[in-house]
Amino acid sequence: VSEELVHQDVALVDLIDRLLGSGVVIAGDITLSVAGIDLVYVGLRALVSSVATAEQKAIAR
Amino acid sequence: VAAVAERGLWAYCVARASDPLPEPLPGVDPEYATARVEHGPLAALVSEVALDEYGEEALRRNLNDFAWLERVARAHEGVLERALEDATLVPLRLCTIFADEAGVRAMLSAREADLGAALETLTGREEWTVKLLVDREALKAAAGAEAPGGDPAAEAGSGAAYMLGRRRERELRERAAELAAGLAGEVHERLRAGAVAAVIGRPQNRELSGHAGDMLLNAAYLVERDEVESLRERVAALEAAHRALGVRLELRGPLPPYNFVPQEGA
Numbered sequence: 001v002s003e004e005l006v007h008q009d010v011a012l013v014d015l016i017d018r019l020l021g022s023g024v025v026i027a028g029d030i031t032l033s034v035a036g037i038d039l040v041y042v043g044l045r046a047l048v049s050s051v052a053t054a055e056q057k058a059i060a061r
Numbered sequence: 062v063a064a065v066a067e068r069g070l071w072a073y074c075v076a077r078a079s080d081p082l083p084e085p086l087p088g089v090d091p092e093y094a095t096a097r098v099e100h101g102p103l104a105a106l107v108s109e110v111a112l113d114e115y116g117e118e119a120l121r122r123n124l125n126d127f128a129w130l131e132r133v134a135r136a137h138e139g140v141l142e143r144a145l146e147d148a149t150l151v152p153l154r155l156c157t158i159f160a161d162e163a164g165v166r167a168m169l170s171a172r173e174a175d176l177g178a179a180l181e182t183l184t185g186r187e188e189w190t191v192k193l194l195v196d197r198e199a200l201k202a203a204a205g206a207e208a209p210g211g212d213p214a215a216e217a218g219s220g221a222a223y224m225l226g227r228r229r230e231r232e233l234r235e236r237a238a239e240l241a242a243g244l245a246g247e248v249h250e251r252l253r254a255g256a257v258a259a260v261i262g263r264p265q266n267r268e269l270s271g272h273a274g275d276m277l278l279n280a281a282y283l284v285e286r287d288e289v290e291s292l293r294e295r296v297a298a299l300e301a302a303h304r305a306l307g308v309r310l311e312l313r314g315p316l317p318p319y320n321f322v323p324q325e326g327a
Contacts, residue, residue: 024075
């Protein structure tokens, strides 16, 4: 995923972060278990996020 | 007669049964159109999906295929943005899939209270996101201009001058970081003051998202619909006030309110 993702536009990175990282989590009965999605998402999320810098910590305070 | 591929129901969002949902649109699986499934006071917007592509095993594979993920994410978002034009909605996470309508109804029944409460919170309000970007060089220049100038020990031995230079460089970096934090804090406070709720996200990695400048703030605001104009004005005023720092504020909305729905689920 990583190398492809690097070349995508900001809106898309943003979109995927929103659609997979937030929203009401309801376990569908087909069920992609929520855990299954999370496994995929952990890798993606590491890419999408940057490590918090000192400035960001200051904001979050 | 077993030739038909098995299908499931992909759910996009939940709305009040009394709110209008869009006419059938192409779903994430373009073979099938969106439809509504009602139960009591709630309705879910769904579309059929072929399980050989959207079943659990297939999804594990397909979610790692970036082109597939992009197509599905854009289709899901497209349906939500269309639905958002006419209804208050609670967006669901990508890949919420049910076996059949009975499964969707069972979910609407089991989650009636918290979904209803989420819809109450969102009624008449919109989610807008703001990204604060600054030009790193402009920020450093501003930090330098504010720092105590000159260097009285310039004539001192080279060792001392070196140490002094190092210290000054460090102070400059610290001052730039303070300026950045102050700026982000100011922007967030100003925008939050006009919002019902606010969420600060993680600033995005520059290499990844390709944005110019440093992202100092990546926030979402839930605002009353009649406060949106005021939000635009605040954003424009903040941008103008800090133009010298190369500040850009990217405002987007209204968006499906992913940041303002309960994040814990059953």
